[in-house]
Amino acid sequence: MNDHTILLVGHGSRNREGNREILQFATQWQARHPGWRIEACFIEHAEVLLDEGLDRAARNARRVTVVPFILNAAGHVKMELPAAVSRARARHPEVDFVCTRHLGMGREMLAVLKGQLDRLLHQLATPDPRTTGVILLGRGSSDAGANGELARMTRWVFEDYDHDLVDLAFTSITWPRLETVVQRQIRLGMMQICIVPVYLFSGVLMDRIKTQTERLQAQFPHLAFALGTHFGFDKGIFDLLDSRIGESGAAEGGLLECDGCKYRVAAEAEHLHDHSHTHVHAAHSLGHGHEHHHDHAPA
Numbered sequence: 001m002n003d004h005t006i007l008l009v010g011h012g013s014r015n016r017e018g019n020r021e022i023l024q025f026a027t028q029w030q031a032r033h034p035g036w037r038i039e040a041c042f043i044e045h046a047e048v049l050l051d052e053g054l055d056r057a058a059r060n061a062r063r064v065t066v067v068p069f070i071l072n073a074a075g076h077v078k079m080e081l082p083a084a085v086s087r088a089r090a091r092h093p094e095v096d097f098v099c100t101r102h103l104g105m106g107r108e109m110l111a112v113l114k115g116q117l118d119r120l121l122h123q124l125a126t127p128d129p130r131t132t133g134v135i136l137l138g139r140g141s142s143d144a145g146a147n148g149e150l151a152r153m154t155r156w157v158f159e160d161y162d163h164d165l166v167d168l169a170f171t172s173i174t175w176p177r178l179e180t181v182v183q184r185q186i187r188l189g190m191m192q193i194c195i196v197p198v199y200l201f202s203g204v205l206m207d208r209i210k211t212q213t214e215r216l217q218a219q220f221p222h223l224a225f226a227l228g229t230h231f232g233f234d235k236g237i238f239d240l241l242d243s244r245i246g247e248s249g250a251a252e253g254g255l256l257e258c259d260g261c262k263y264r265v266a267a268e269a270e271h272l273h274d275h276s277h278t279h280v281h282a283a284h285s286l287g288h289g290h291e292h293h294h295d296h297a298p299a
Helices: 016-032 049-058 075-091 107-123 146-158 176-185 206-217 235-249 262-269
Strands: 003-011 037-042 063-068 098-101 132-138 166-170 193-198 225-227 280-281 290-292
Touching: 003 016, 003 049, 016 235, 037 049, 037 193, 049 063, 049 075, 063 075, 075 098, 075 176, 107 132, 107 146, 107 193, 107 225, 132 146, 132 176, 146 166, 166 176, 176 193, 176 206, 176 262, 193 206, 206 225
Parallel strands: 003 037, 003 063, 063 098, 132 166, 132 193, 193 225
Antiparallel strands: 280 290
């Protein structure tokens, strides 16, 4: 793979530690595959952003595999990343740019989250699940499809455990928020609550979650709270990325979600792309329907 570069694209955080962790992840992933050439860049809040990262990856390469290191496909994955890849293809016509799917909320991610929850339950001395509430806590997006992926994951957790309450909350952008869901679970008789953040790495929002949980513990001292942490270095994440690279090896055309979408192309051609628009459509050139939204909450 000397002429093949894998470009890991993180969201980027105002918290420098979160960005450093993604770079550390890239180093550890490289160690698992010494023959691979792996680089990293970010969509925002970092030194090396998309255009520069794509240019670096294209140097001395015949093929670049772009890996969106992002959990949910919202505006960044559906709009900004495909646009940047299109520009890179124009700048480097000799390079084959292939884009994998984002991490997503599939069964692999379910296994990672269940591992988190199992550790929290052990921390609480394995209490009665009927009086132990579970809250999956996502970042939140203005994209209904991205939020829906987390809602599906919440239902899967409910199906696999015996808890009466497995709820979804969000840290920003959309609702319900953590405090509201905790209050609801208390009213319904929960004696302890497990909070499972659906976050890959550290960041401003992870710091906010810790502060919110400490405040809730002080407000409800009779409850036991167990707070999970980010899980980006979990073995399951490395394995999932390995599978994404395997999928890309058989890909034809290197299509990313919404890559070539007629709605995105039209918006770019007319210079109508801003941070508040919404395109809703049932089908497009990739043969699936979704909504385009943007969110720019700090990570």
